[in-house]
């Protein structure tokens with residue numbers, strides 16, 4: 001069964017009398033463990049699609065099924081619970097909390113996920129070690145965000161998203177503003193988490209080379225999916 005199914009998704013933003021159609025008739029599904037890149041020009045609806053898939057915004061038409069469950073049929077509390085349990089976000093606008101260390105930011109993500117979980121877990125220190133090693137941030141965990149470079153902050157944000165072992169990772173431009181070395185580390189981390197941990201990864205990117213790391217590439221234009229092709233699925237510089 002697909003882990004994500006989008007059916008006839010549409011979204012129109014309304015501000016006053018103005019209506020902005022952002023998504024039209026979007027249909028696709030994603031299998032568990034698949035890595036899907038989403039590309040397309042600015043304004044084509046990529047972020048809007050992510051907000052809807054992540055249960056942060058309601059669709060105007062159509063539906064999203066996560067593990068067969070329709071988001072729209074859940075109460076706000078149930079939707080929040082499901083989001084915390086299943087989805088990890090790597091969004092540039094969801095910055096790290098400035099008063100906490102990198103470690104504190106990762107811990108709090110675990111604590112928040114635990115709030116809604118039926119079975120409480122303790123922080124998985126071996127997973128933390130593993131992620132910090134792969135992302136090259138072991139020596140930086142005691143530092144606050146303002147003492148970290150942009151690339152390090154982005155890698156901490158990835159560790160924060162993955163520490164809860166979400167079944168779905170939504171990453172919006174995770175390599176934006178990163179140099180090649182950091183960008184490769186992030187892409188390879190996402191590639192690994194999909195292949196080895198069976199995490200489903202959806203990644204928005206403007207970089208065609210980054211998109212190739214995915215199994216499938218969806219192209220959006222004017223709120224529609226206009227093309228679906230295979231990616232190489234190969235890590236960068238492998």
Ligand SMILES: Nc1ncnc2c1ncn2[C@@H]1O[C@H](COP(=O)(O)OP(=O)(O)OP(=O)(O)O)[C@@H](O)[C@H]1O
Pocket residue numbers: 013014015020021022040041042043044045046047048049
């Ligand atoms: N809150 C909002 N209110 C009104 N219109 C919006 C809102 N958010 C997005 N839009 C509009 O919806 C359309 C799709 O925007 P969206 O941010 O999803 O595109 P995008 O492909 O992610 O763009 P980018 O690559 O620049 O981030 C655009 O025309 C945008 O101006």
